Amino acid sequence: MDSHPNGDISLSNGCISGLNIVNWAVKIAHSLGKAWIPRGSDLKLLYRAMSTATFAPAPPERFTIVQPKTTHTGAPIRPLPKGLPKTTQSLCPECSALIEARIREDRGRVVMEKSCPEHGAFRDVLSSDVRLYLKMEEWSFGDGRGVTNPTVVEAKRCPEDCGLCSMHTSHSGLANLDLTNRCNLTCPVCFANANTAGYVYEPSLDQVRGMLQTLRDEKPVAGRIVQFSGGEPTVYPQFLEALSAARELGFSHIQVATNGIRFAEPEFAQQAKEAGLHTLYLQFDGVTDDVYLRTRGRRLAELKSRAIENVRKAGMKICFVPTIVKGVNDHQVGDILRVALDNIDVVSAISYQPVAFTGRIARAELESKRFTLADFAHAVHRQTGICDPYEDWFPLACVTPFSKLLSALRGELTTHLSCHPQCSLGTYLFVSRSGEAVPVTRFADIGAMLCEMDALSRKVETQRIKMFSKISAWNVLRKHFHENRAPEGLTFNKFLQTLQGLTDKRYGRGESEQEGFTFKTLMVAGMHFMDHYNYDVERVKRCVIHYAAPDGRIYPFCAYNGGPTFRERIEKQYSTPLAEKQATLA
Numbered sequence: 405m406d407s408h409p410n411g412d413i414s415l416s417n418g419c420i421s422g423l424n425i426v427n428w429a430v431k432i433a434h435s436l437g438k439a440w441i442p443r444g445s446d447l448k449l450l451y452r453a454m455s456t457a458t459f460a461p462a463p464p465e466r467f468t469i470v471q472p473k474t475t476h477t478g479a480p481i482r483p484l485p486k487g488l489p490k491t492t493q494s495l496c497p498e499c500s501a502l503i504e505a506r507i508r509e510d511r512g513r514v515v516m517e518k519s520c521p522e523h524g525a526f527r528d529v530l531s532s533d534v535r536l537y538l539k540m541e542e543w544s545f546g547d548g549r550g551v552t553n554p555t556v557v558e559a560k561r562c563p564e565d566c567g568l569c570s571m572h573t574s575h576s577g578l579a580n581l582d583l584t585n586r587c588n589l590t591c592p593v594c595f596a597n598a599n600t601a602g603y604v605y606e607p608s609l610d611q612v613r614g615m616l617q618t619l620r621d622e623k624p625v626a627g628r629i630v631q632f633s634g635g636e637p638t639v640y641p642q643f644l645e646a647l648s649a650a651r652e653l654g655f656s657h658i659q660v661a662t663n664g665i666r667f668a669e670p671e672f673a674q675q676a677k678e679a680g681l682h683t684l685y686l687q688f689d690g691v692t693d694d695v696y697l698r699t700r701g702r703r704l705a706e707l708k709s710r711a712i713e714n715v716r717k718a719g720m721k722i723c724f725v726p727t728i729v730k731g732v733n734d735h736q737v738g739d740i741l742r743v744a745l746d747n748i749d750v751v752s753a754i755s756y757q758p759v760a761f762t763g764r765i766a767r768a769e770l771e772s773k774r775f776t777l778a779d780f781a782h783a784v785h786r787q788t789g790i791c792d793p794y795e796d797w798f799p800l801a802c803v804t805p806f807s808k809l810l811s812a813l814r815g816e817l818t819t820h821l822s823c824h825p826q827c828s829l830g831t832y833l834f835v836s837r838s839g840e841a842v843p844v845t846r847f848a849d850i851g852a853m854l855c856e857m858d859a860l861s862r863k864v865e866t867q868r869i870k871m872f873s874k875i876s877a878w879n880v881l882r883k884h885f886h887e888n889r890a891p892e893g894l895t896f897n898k899f900l901q902t903l904q905g906l907t908d909k910r911y912g913r914g915e916s917e918q919e920g921f922t923f924k925t926l927m928v929a930g931m932h933f934m935d936h937y938n939y940d941v942e943r944v945k946r947c948v949i950h951y952a953a954p955d956g957r958i959y960p961f962c963a964y965n966g967g968p969t970f971r972e973r974i975e976k977q978y979s980t981p982l983a984e985k986q987a988t989l990a
């Protein structure tokens with residue numbers, strides 16, 4: 405049975421999943437009757453005529469940013485530096501020394517320039533579109549305050565004093581747990597591979613339980629979403645036991661980052677579902693074998709189709725995860741989205757990931773090969789015509805007003821996705837029965853909704869009678885939902901039910917869609933993990949995607965895999981030489 409006791413702001417499939425204020429709103433809507441039943445053909449005509457309308461983002465002066473001065477444990481927080489040019493701390497790509505970097509506009513792009521006293525000057529493109537870059541940072545509602553029980557209590561240097569430290573401003577939104585560095589593929593773009601490392605990192609099941617417990621012990625917000633990763637986590641001999649352990653420890657959402665090979669076996673998919681798995685974070689680099697040959701060294705298109713079918717039958721969900729490499733598969737960004745729409749009953753999200761250069765790359769090649777989130781937003785627009793780069797995308801962290809309001813109403817802290825605005829962007833597509841996909845921004849004034857939710861969350865903290873606030877939250881949602889612009893059949897009631905489904909997995913994991921309770925949605929997002937060339941300490945300090953490690957620490961993703969690459973240190977410390985492991989497995 406699926407368990408999702410918390411039902412609050414969550415990352416679904418590594419992406420934004422929404423809010424649970426709607427649980428109350430849904431109840432209020434039901435109690436007020438059927439006032440928002442669609443008006444048949446009139447509505448259809450209106451929708452056809454108006455579906456290209458967009459809402460301009462609310463001007464930033466419409467909201468007050470509440471910026472905490474310190475983390476929970478008293479470390480000062482430097483407010484997010486905005487505008488251009490600006491300076492930040494970065495790393496030397498050669499020696500990893502912490503060095504100052506300047507970020508500035510250059511011919512419509514945003515570039516980072518830095519110089520190491522030993523290794524000279526470096527330059528990288530952070531965004532190919534300054535206008536989109538500036539929009540992202542406008543939509544920031546203030547930082548989080550980290551954890552109350554950091555492992556490193558008097559940290560001074562980021563990212564060296566890691567795991568989690570007193571300076572970190574976010575708690576874990578989604579936590580990864582590597583089960584192995586072995587894999588059943590040898591991908592050229594992989595950063596975790598036993599064959600090239602020469603050792604096997606494979607924690608025992610007891611160590612896995614210990615790491616899960618560390619995540620659950622995080623305070624003031626316990627870890628709720630775990631993703632088993634690797635290597636290929638399904639080759640871990642006790643993979644099913646690890647899933648069950650996560651379920652027993654109370655994780656509300658359990659997912660696996662996988663290449664899908666094992667899920668091409670129907671029995672395995674069914675066993676994983678029964679052990680507690682909710683979602684596959686499925687490597688999905690393209691729709692043709694020429695792409696897979698280049699990114700994964702093997703034809704995989706047909707295998708992915710089989711895995712999708714088996715997951716559908718088992719009743720789980722899939723998030724496609726394309727690693728985008730310029731000149732290799734960036735021309736298939738739109739095709740991937742179309743395959744997701746064709747399988748909307750089982751694919752709930754896509755998390756596009758521009759490749760990070762974890763090895764060395766020639767300086768001349770760097771600018772021509774870099775694919776940024778702005779490139780991604782423009783590619784979606786060019787290749788599908790669905791999303792406008794400036795109107796339909798918002799940074800991941802802009803959902804914090806919803807989570808703040810939820811916290812205030814419930815009187816307890818919930819997960820806040822307080823990452824840096826340049827880390828990720830995303831949008832929700834609502835998909836009609838005929839397969840037409842419409843971004844939520846076309847029929848809901850998301851900007852104004854966020855501003856009012858944020859203001860309301862501050863009011864609620866001081867109010868004693870929370871019921872008025874629940875009605876106010878409902879009013880905010882109602883006011884900014886425009887049914888005459890929504891896809892056919894999407895009433896306000898159905899809109900609320902769908903939002904509820906995104907947070908309460910009892911409604912969001914398939915069955916309710918078949919019953920017509922929710923409307924089908926596709927979360928489309930991009931997250932740009934950092935490498936040494938574009939490293940920004942302001943981003944990693946705010947990271948919400950974490951790793952649990954067997955040393956009892958929790959590391960932000962971009963410190964674990966990029967920058968200081970704690971992965972290498974941890975794996976070496978807890979590994980067995982490859983030959984020795986092969987002998988025991990033989």
Ligand code: SF4
Pocket residue numbers: 559561562563564565566567568569570571572573944945946960963
């Ligand atoms: S990345 Fe976060 S936890 Fe790590 S050193 Fe920096 S502030 Fe501390």
Ligand code: SF4
Pocket residue numbers: 823824827828931932933934943944946947948949960961962
């Ligand atoms: S620091 Fe890296 S992993 Fe963390 S939120 Fe930003 S891009 Fe994602």
